[in-house]
Amino acid sequence: MSQHFLLSPAAKTLSLVKVMRMSDKAAKAAFAKMRWPETDGAPICPACGSTESYDLATRPVYKCKACSKQFSITSGTIFASRKLAVRDILAAIAIFVNGAKGYSALHMSRDLGVDYKTAFVLLHKVREAIEMAREQGALSGDVEVDGAYFGGYVKPANEKKDRKDRRKMVNQNGKRQVVIAVRERGGRTVTRVAKAEMEGVKVVAQTVQPGTTVHADEASHWDRLAAYFPIKRINHKEAYSLDGACTNQAESFFSRMRRAEIGTHHHIAGRYLDAYAAEMAWREDARRTANGTQFTMLVAASAAAPVSARWCGYWQRRA
Missing domain, CATH: 3.30.420 (Nucleotidyltransferase; domain 5)
Structure with a gap:
C-alpha cells in the first residue's frame, strides 16, 4: 500500500522551529523578498512606486526619496498597522498551514500568547488574502x-x-x-x-x-x-x-x-x-502541495493583498 502524501517527506518542507528562531531582521527580510520579488526584497514605495528610499534612524520604517512618504514593510498590505512582530505573523501563517482541517483562533491565541481577538482578526485576514488570490478565471473541462x-x-x-x-x-x-x-x-x-x-x-x-x-x-x-x-x-x-x-x-x-x-x-x-x-x-x-510551498503561497498572497476593508474596523466594532 502506498504511503499517504501527508506522511511522506515531500509533504514536510516547512519547519516551524526555524521560523520561530528567526531574528526580527531575518523575518523582515524574508517577508520583503515575498512582497517585492521584482527587486529581490528592496523596498518599493506603496504610494508612488519609487524604488529609491532609505531607513529612518528614529523609527523602523522607510522614507521615500521621491514623495517623502514614510512606509513600513507591511504598509499597504493586509497586515498594515500591525502590532505583532513580523516573525510572529510568519509563525502564525506556518501554524495555520499545518492545520489540515483548519486552525481555531483560540488555539492560535494560546500558541502565540496573544489575545483571542488578535488571533481571530489575524486568521481572518489570512483567509481574506486567500479569497482574493483565488478569484481568477472561469472553470472549464x-x-x-x-x-x-x-x-x-x-x-x-x-x-x-x-x-x-x-x-x-x-x-x-x-x-x-x-x-x-x-x-x-x-x-x-x-x-x-x-x-x-x-x-x-x-x-x-x-x-x-x-x-x-x-x-x-x-x-x-x-x-x-x-x-x-x-x-x-x-x-x-x-x-x-x-x-x-x-x-x-x-x-x-x-x-x-x-x-x-x-x-x-x-x-x-x-x-x-x-x-x-x-x-x-x-x-x-x-492538499497534495508541500507545506513549505503552501506557506510561501499564503505569505505572498498576504503581501499582495491590499488593506482589508472588512477587518480594518474590527476593533471599533465595524466588522
Missing part, C-alpha cells in the same frame, strides 16, 4: 456542482414525542445557510454562500466557461443548467458514480468543511461562513 448546509443548529427536544423534523424550514431558526461548491476536476474549487441551493445555478453561470461539462446530482433545480451546459446527472439514491457522472470531488470538499466545523471550530457564525469556505477550498485544492 469537467466541473462538479453541489451544495451543503451549515450552521443554524437547533437542539432536539429531550422527549421523542416533542421532537420535530429539523429539515423543514418551519422548524429551523433561519440561520442555516448553504455553501455552494463548483469544483473543476484537477483544478480550482469556487465557493459561494447562499440561502438556498437553487442559487447555485446562477453561480455556475457566472464561474463556468461555456461548453464545459457540468456534473450535478438529482435535485430538480439543476435541470436549468441543461439549457447552458452539457450536463451529466447522478442519482445518489441509486449510486455515487455511474458512467463518469459523479459529484465525489465536491463531496470531498464538503467532508473537509464539515470536519472543520465539527472538530476544529465547533461553531461558524453565518457572517463569516464565506471566509471559512474559501479557506477549506484552498486546503482541498492544495
Whole structure:
C-alpha cells in the first residue's frame, strides 16, 4: 500500500522551529523578498512606486526619496498597522498551514500568547488574502456542482414525542445557510454562500466557461443548467458514480468543511461562513502541495493583498 502524501517527506518542507528562531531582521527580510520579488526584497514605495528610499534612524520604517512618504514593510498590505512582530505573523501563517482541517483562533491565541481577538482578526485576514488570490478565471473541462448546509443548529427536544423534523424550514431558526461548491476536476474549487441551493445555478453561470461539462446530482433545480451546459446527472439514491457522472470531488470538499466545523471550530457564525469556505477550498485544492510551498503561497498572497476593508474596523466594532 502506498504511503499517504501527508506522511511522506515531500509533504514536510516547512519547519516551524526555524521560523520561530528567526531574528526580527531575518523575518523582515524574508517577508520583503515575498512582497517585492521584482527587486529581490528592496523596498518599493506603496504610494508612488519609487524604488529609491532609505531607513529612518528614529523609527523602523522607510522614507521615500521621491514623495517623502514614510512606509513600513507591511504598509499597504493586509497586515498594515500591525502590532505583532513580523516573525510572529510568519509563525502564525506556518501554524495555520499545518492545520489540515483548519486552525481555531483560540488555539492560535494560546500558541502565540496573544489575545483571542488578535488571533481571530489575524486568521481572518489570512483567509481574506486567500479569497482574493483565488478569484481568477472561469472553470472549464469537467466541473462538479453541489451544495451543503451549515450552521443554524437547533437542539432536539429531550422527549421523542416533542421532537420535530429539523429539515423543514418551519422548524429551523433561519440561520442555516448553504455553501455552494463548483469544483473543476484537477483544478480550482469556487465557493459561494447562499440561502438556498437553487442559487447555485446562477453561480455556475457566472464561474463556468461555456461548453464545459457540468456534473450535478438529482435535485430538480439543476435541470436549468441543461439549457447552458452539457450536463451529466447522478442519482445518489441509486449510486455515487455511474458512467463518469459523479459529484465525489465536491463531496470531498464538503467532508473537509464539515470536519472543520465539527472538530476544529465547533461553531461558524453565518457572517463569516464565506471566509471559512474559501479557506477549506484552498486546503482541498492544495492538499497534495508541500507545506513549505503552501506557506510561501499564503505569505505572498498576504503581501499582495491590499488593506482589508472588512477587518480594518474590527476593533471599533465595524466588522
